[in-house]
Amino acid sequence: MPAQQAPAGDTPADDDKPQVSLWERLARPAPAPRTTLTPQRIAEAAVALADAEGLDAVTMRRLAGALGVAPMAAYRYVSGKDELIELMVDFVYGRLPLDEPADDWRDAMRSLAVHLRAMHLAHPWSVRAATPFALGPNQLAVPERAFAVLAEHGLDADTTMAVFRTVTGYVHGSVAAEVTLENLRRERGWSDGDQTRAGLAPRMSWLMSTGRYPSYQRYLHEATRKDDADWQFGTGLDCVLDGIAAHFGI
Amino acid sequence: MPAQQAPAGDTPADDDKPQVSLWERLARPAPAPRTTLTPQRIAEAAVALADAEGLDAVTMRRLAGALGVAPMAAYRYVSGKDELIELMVDFVYGRLPLDEPADDWRDAMRSLAVHLRAMHLAHPWSVRAATPFALGPNQLAVPERAFAVLAEHGLDADTTMAVFRTVTGYVHGSVAAEVTLENLRRERGWSDGDQTRAGLAPRMSWLMSTGRYPSYQRYLHEATRKDDADWQFGTGLDCVLDGIAAHFGI
DNA sequence: CCACCATGGATACGTCGTACACTCCAGATA
DNA sequence: TATCTGGAGTGTACGACGTATCCATGGTGG
Numbered sequence: 001m002p003a004q005q006a007p008a009g010d011t012p013a014d015d016d017k018p019q020v021s022l023w024e025r026l027a028r029p030a031p032a033p034r035t036t037l038t039p040q041r042i043a044e045a046a047v048a049l050a051d052a053e054g055l056d057a058v059t060m061r062r063l064a065g066a067l068g069v070a071p072m073a074a075y076r077y078v079s080g081k082d083e084l085i086e087l088m089v090d091f092v093y094g095r096l097p098l099d100e101p102a103d104d105w106r107d108a109m110r111s112l113a114v115h116l117r118a119m120h121l122a123h124p125w126s127v128r129a130a131t132p133f134a135l136g137p138n139q140l141a142v143p144e145r146a147f148a149v150l151a152e153h154g155l156d157a158d159t160t161m162a163v164f165r166t167v168t169g170y171v172h173g174s175v176a177a178e179v180t181l182e183n184l185r186r187e188r189g190w191s192d193g194d195q196t197r198a199g200l201a202p203r204m205s206w207l208m209s210t211g212r213y214p215s216y217q218r219y220l221h222e223a224t225r226k227d228d229a230d231w232q233f234g235t236g237l238d239c240v241l242d243g244i245a246a247h248f249g250i
Numbered sequence: 251m252p253a254q255q256a257p258a259g260d261t262p263a264d265d266d267k268p269q270v271s272l273w274e275r276l277a278r279p280a281p282a283p284r285t286t287l288t289p290q291r292i293a294e295a296a297v298a299l300a301d302a303e304g305l306d307a308v309t310m311r312r313l314a315g316a317l318g319v320a321p322m323a324a325y326r327y328v329s330g331k332d333e334l335i336e337l338m339v340d341f342v343y344g345r346l347p348l349d350e351p352a353d354d355w356r357d358a359m360r361s362l363a364v365h366l367r368a369m370h371l372a373h374p375w376s377v378r379a380a381t382p383f384a385l386g387p388n389q390l391a392v393p394e395r396a397f398a399v400l401a402e403h404g405l406d407a408d409t410t411m412a413v414f415r416t417v418t419g420y421v422h423g424s425v426a427a428e429v430t431l432e433n434l435r436r437e438r439g440w441s442d443g444d445q446t447r448a449g450l451a452p453r454m455s456w457l458m459s460t461g462r463y464p465s466y467q468r469y470l471h472e473a474t475r476k477d478d479a480d481w482q483f484g485t486g487l488d489c490v491l492d493g494i495a496a497h498f499g500i
Numbered sequence: 501c502c503a504c505c506a507t508g509g510a511t512a513c514g515t516c517g518t519a520c521a522c523t524c525c526a527g528a529t530a
Numbered sequence: 531t532a533t534c535t536g537g538a539g540t541g542t543a544c545g546a547c548g549t550a551t552c553c554a555t556g557g558t559g560g
Contacts, residue, residue: 023456076538224407239416240490501560504560511553515546516545525538529534
């Protein structure tokens with residue numbers, strides 16, 4: 001959508017709409033004292049809907065219904081559904097505890113990773129919706145916190161970013177895998193790992209019967225921590241942090 | 251869609267429709283000698299469409315148009331759009347070179363990571379579409395290859411999986427960030443890093459003017475490899491591999 | 501040679517995002 | 531106090547989407 005430049009005649013001064021970003025608009029001093037709708041209220045309702053029924057349930061109409069308002073009402077505050085989702089994501093980022101004290105960079109990065117994971121597990125839709133490096137104020141607070149900690153260790157800017165990207169990359173990808181499996185479980189009604197394996201058994205046994213996956217099959221028989229997601233995440237995270245420490249000598 | 255469990259009795263022989271997976275159906279011997287439509291052709295057309303115009307352009311109607319066929323025709327081969335996307339993802343996984351010789355586990359895992367990244371960069375939609383651990387035959391070939399290599403080093407099954415998940419988690423999250431930025435570039439018509447920063451400047455300068463992000467602002471001024479995605483990915487990957495080597499003593 | 505059934509076509513339904521024009525009321529102005 | 535004005539929320543409508551359902555057809559096994 002090429003933003004539809006007004007056809008030249010447009011008076012110069014009053015055409016400030018298209019260039020002002022969502023966040024800039026929101027930060028302007030309360031523009032109206034009495035409104036039933038508010039970016040806050042919109043974000044809360046949309047997040048509640050997504051938490052309860054998934055991102056696909058977040059429809060402009062259902063959102064409007066939840067807010068007790070006409071279907072098009074929210075469009076006063078967001079330019080479209082994409083911005084609504086930006087708003088939702090930034091809203092949940094806003095709940096992250098970012099100012100915990102930390103002994104050193106490792107503590108700080110580990111805590112950041114753990115809290116990011118917890119956030120995404122609490123709002124499973126956020127993994128799919130969050131575009132890494134989206135420029136929301138609360139999302140930007142994450143690299144800000146990390147950079148502030150890392151800068152004290154004499155790392156140059158590029159290395160700092162590399163460390164940050166490595167950790168958040170691992171977290172994002174890791175949690176995406178977790179959430180995918182969790183979604184599958186929920187929508188098929190499987191409550192634990194055994195039920196999941198039972199549900200997947202037909203598909204799996206057909207795949208294994210092709211004989212193409214002997215090593216994977218052996219894993220299926222021998223592994224004992226298949227359902228320990230916390231251990232898997234934590235172990236991987238320790239590897240990543242160990243690697244950073246070793247690689248950059250910090 | 252709760253997959254509609256057959257009511258326990260599940261007659262053994264003739265009720266194979268609902269429980270048979272996409273992949274199992276596809277593997278049956280060529281059921282009809284003369285068909286204009288084929289899972290192969292469907293996957294190719296859908297992938298070409300997604301490569302050219304993004305995943306949102308892949309519509310059952312547009313796909314049918316590209317295949318020269320009625321809108322509903324593809325439903326003979328896929329049960330719905332979800333399965334179409336599964337098919338697309340597994341199709342691009344099928345192009346991965348997985349049998350390259352490798353000197354050791356580190357070489358093998360590094361090459362796996364590099365090829366996965368290249369695949370996702372060549373088909374940007376695949377990052378969003380790929381559910382880690384989806385059970386397509388070509389997707390399963392990835393852990394199979396990794397496990398086969400790692401098993402030679404005396405790692406137990408759980409550790410093997412932890413290593414695999416750590417590496418692929420990093421790759422997935424990392425590439426997701428890259429692709430997000432790349433998509434933004436393409437749809438806004440920015441060709442290089444400078445143009446991108448220029449396009450983002452208004453939003454960015456407003457954010458910085460809030461004073462909430464001093465460390466991030468310093469990064470913006472001092473970093474010199476902001477556009478070197480290969481270096482960023484490679485550095486992070488080396489950290490991850492270093493960490494694995496140190497953590498498990500291999 | 502024929503009957504069958506898989507293949508692909510045609511039509512239709514409900515829902516989505518959202519464009520557009522409207523009503524209405526709170527505050528500023530006089 | 532009477533009037534004006536602009537922004538908040540409404541109502542209606544359109545085109546595109548996924549897909550359920552029924553139908554015509556023609557190659558193939560008996």
